[in-house]
Amino acid sequence: FEGTRKLRHWFLATWEVTSQKYGASALGIQRTLGLGIYETAWAWLHTLRRAMARPDRDQLFGDVEANETYLGEEAPDIKGRRVINRAIVVIAVAMTEAKIARIRLRHVPNVNATSLQGLVVDTVTPGSLIHTDGWQGYATIAAKGFRHRVTVTRTSDQPAHTPFPGVHRVASLLKRWRPGTHHGAISKEPLPDSLDEFTFRFNRRTSQARGLLFYRLLSQAVRTAHSDIDALILDTGRGRPGRRRAPRGDADHNR
Numbered sequence: 001f002e003g004t005r006k007l008r009h010w011f012l013a014t015w016e017v018t019s020q021k022y023g024a025s026a027l028g029i030q031r032t033l034g035l036g037i038y039e040t041a042w043a044w045l046h047t048l049r050r051a052m053a054r055p056d057r058d059q060l061f062g063d064v065e066a067n068e069t070y071l072g073e074e075a076p077d078i079k080g081r082r083v084i085n086r087a088i089v090v091i092a093v094a095m096t097e098a099k100i101a102r103i104r105l106r107h108v109p110n111v112n113a114t115s116l117q118g119l120v121v122d123t124v125t126p127g128s129l130i131h132t133d134g135w136q137g138y139a140t141i142a143a144k145g146f147r148h149r150v151t152v153t154r155t156s157d158q159p160a161h162t163p164f165p166g167v168h169r170v171a172s173l174l175k176r177w178r179p180g181t182h183h184g185a186i187s188k189e190p191l192p193d194s195l196d197e198f199t200f201r202f203n204r205r206t207s208q209a210r211g212l213l214f215y216r217l218l219s220q221a222v223r224t225a226h227s228d229i230d231a232l233i234l235d236t237g238r239g240r241p242g243r244r245r246a247p248r249g250d251a252d253h254n255r
Helices: 007-019 026-033 038-051 113-123 165-182 191-202 210-221 229-236
Strands: 063-071 087-096 099-108 129-132 147-150
Touching: 007 026, 007 038, 007 210, 026 038, 038 191, 038 210, 063 113, 063 165, 087 113, 087 165, 087 191, 099 113, 099 165, 099 191, 165 191
Parallel strands: 063 129, 129 147
Antiparallel strands: 063 087, 087 099
């Protein structure tokens, strides 16, 4: 909110974002606030999305499922964990008495050990039990200070969602939410902001008070570093600074 003259508009934008069950759009914010310039609403939406992830947020602990999922459609001749057009998202799910507690998500460039284990190391308390499949990218996670349980799904008679109910539930909801909010557009650059929004909403899914979500996001926003429109365009990779309209191809623009 640094330097803003429209604090009331920021409050209204924050309420618009937190009151939408399946995610807000920049066009919706523009209409609600009566903004004449779409790029202002677009920048505000991305600023609020970035505020949804606190740098000092609590780590997951206990029993944690970890696996990756893929967003988007791939060419029919691409098999297994290879990707060209799809985006890879690592999912960590803390389970409590066979129920999902909280989650963490991260977009990664590949499925090697550095990419897959990085989310666990950064977001899970050491000593927790990490449950993964038999993929080699997870093989050395115990050396990072975690207990490791492996279930090889490829040779199992059980469907994959049976040993990993949390991960598969989150992956299913993420794939349904992404098209619903962003028209299925998979743009790898701004994806981290979208994943932060999904995580923020999912971890507060049982909240019955919209006002509490509004307060939580507002309190996090005032502690988030200011980014102007040019910086946001550069960071999201969706255009060139100085353009007087929202970057082309932004899925929110066509909602």
